[in-house]
Amino acid sequence: MKNTISERIFDFLKDFPPFDVLNKKQLFLVSSNVKVTYIEIGKTVFQQGEIPHENFYIVKDGAIGLYRTIESDEILVDICDEGDIFGLRPLVQNDHYLMSAKANEESILYAISVNILKEIIENNEKVNKFLIASFSTNIKTPYAKNNNGKLFANIETLEDNNGNFSDFQTAEYSKDPVTCLKSTSIKEAALIMSSNKVGSILIVEDKNPIGIITDKDLRLKIATGFVSINKKVIEIMSSPVITVSEKITTAEAQIAMLKNKITHLCITKDGTPNSELTGIMSEHDIVVLQGNNPSVLIKELKRAKDVETLKYIREKTSNLLNGYIEQKIPIVFVSNIISEITNAITIKAIELSLKEMKKQPPVKFGWLALGSQGRKEQLLVTDQDNALVFQNVPDENHQETKDYFISLSEKITKKLSIVGFEYCPAEMMASNPDYCLSLKEWKHQFNKWITIPSEKSIMMCTIFFDYNLIYGDLGLVNKMSKSIFNSIKSYEIFLNFLGKNALINPPPLGFFRQFLVEDDGENKDQFDIKSRALMPLIDAARLLTLSHKVKDKNNTIERFQKLIEIEPQNNDLYLMCIDSFKILLRFRTEQGIKHKDSGRYINLKSLNKAEKLKLKGCFKPIKDIQELIKVRYNLSQML
């Protein structure tokens, strides 16, 4: 039967996500089950804390404000206009409404039964992804300490997340680990392993794990005849074991394994070695869970003998990145993995270059990654920015030493460029004599930048302050950091200059919540996500941590986390900054993958409604943190 009304609703819904990805039949089913509601201005659709309705809503005409009341403050969290969905999360998660919805204008809403949507979610992966993404961004309240990635997350994971990996699934592990006592003989242990068909056995004492034996131990220590099979297990067990808590996420588990170069993690009740063993997780569990294995790439890297292999691995890393982004794996995890690999590639390039040099390095040195690689925020392959510091030498040996390191750096940067990290057009590379300096020279250089601030020197500071030692002597770098803090201490107005620099790019929203776009040049009408959204947050985090003399944090998210510790009163703002930064970084990466470029310039016309909303949501904290900087560094006069 012809149904004009449903068709009209169909025509409206088909333009808006997630309805745009439904097939005709599904969308028609949704359309013909809509209830249309009219809401007068100021009237409430639902109240915070209320038990959810049977329906979620999409705005047909008008505007609905979402408000969150915290204590007595009512905060406007978001405005939904034509095509926006609201009131869905609580239905899907059987939770109460976290926000109130009130009509900011008189509005017509389409109410859609959640049961119809649930059926569709189960059969349509794209819809599922859209909803997960929207739950963790625009629909959620940025001031509330809750976020979630999984659509059907349970309350426990919702309440219990404040780490980097909050929005990631908890890892699967074997809850019934095979164990033996330390008095067990190696032979008995091997028999237990065989009969249970497992590759590892845990040695426990008072239910606490004290050691582990894996197939590898049997191969290396027993089959070789080094130890008799009649000895006790404690002779060959690896001890102590690395323990983690039951709530570890896959991402954390993977990083713990990478960091400790092990393949098994013990799960204990409270996560320490001194509590009851409750499970074991192997690398294999993770591979199975995730279908991707960066540690294989790291292993391949360690075996690499030439630059071609490095290039091959870098290309494979790009595929890995695409997969992670596609799977909506949390961006912090992704950037950790990618920067581990990038660093491993750099280390290998250095090792290969050192081998090519005729002589050993004359003195200790350190290879520094700068900028985004230094901050571990480099996801797409971009230009290389690096520098080298070497130990002070007597003046008469200086030139010779410097020449050695420049020639070493030339080899390294060349290899990196073959791998895919193009030469820096501004020559900010260790092969440039200006950035291949002794410790003394670096101290002098930084002091000059800090005490004679100019636009250029401030810019150099923003790049060089985010250095990260990739290879070489940590002592040199620590001395360098110390000298920077001393210079700043003796010339504190430098922070005000840095503050001024952090405010150069105001939040990218104009009146009526419109995007500001670049108005001239090659990228006219495009939105510069790097300088207008990412850099303001990066600059703010750097400035604020520097002013607290925090030394060992270079990563923007880690910096904000550190700031939360130091300034708990600004907890909410810094959390919002972290969220925004994650979203923006992912966004840029997605754009870069899509357009095969740096992802820096975004054509707003190419974005759909959901993407624009997501971006817009990120700008509020930028505005707020710039306000904070303006007040704290008394910059109103300086601007």
Next chain:
Amino acid sequence: MLGLFKRKNFPKYWQDYIDKVSNSEKYSNYENIRFVVLDTETTGFDYENDRMLCIGAVAIQNNKILVTDSFEVYIKQEVFNKETVKIHGIRKNGDEIKISEEEALIQFIEYLDDAVIVAHHTAFDLNMINTALKRINLGPIISKQLDTNYIYKKLSPNNRYNKVFSLDDLCRRFNITMHDRHTASGDALLTAFVFLKLTNQYKKNNALNIQDLVKTNYHLNS
């Protein structure tokens, strides 16, 4: 005279309809009342010689338009007026699946159930339906009837006497985007929006109950 033509035994669907409307207990609680907002497209304005081309309707309950509970039929034509094709776009042999007038009426009566009828210029649509019912020796419709034109007049006393408001006027007045104007279902939906906005406004100064609403409509429901 009419009594002579009146059949003693009505078809079941008609008797059911009469019984349901007469015995319905829903009218006392506004939230329980089902409203059927309807519109007809016709070949013209002559009750005797023109015919309905299409009946479109959608239900409202508890301030919500229920798209699931909607109705749309197209009627086969013996009489045809090519002038009005320009307005409603329904041709004599268009693509829509068409049914006989009697079949359309049966389906409509079953759909109507014990609902309160809402339309814009209700008298016209009801006259069309009642004339059609008369052709199969049934009728008239006994459902309670409301007219958005009269409810609006009641709410805006300044304009009450001298003006007849068109659906276009009211849509403009209430800022309702007009889609599918001059299709029965499209107009029924617009009328439904007008009705929701009117009753919301009405609620501000009056308790919403069906008796008072019906009173706005002094010359219907007599």
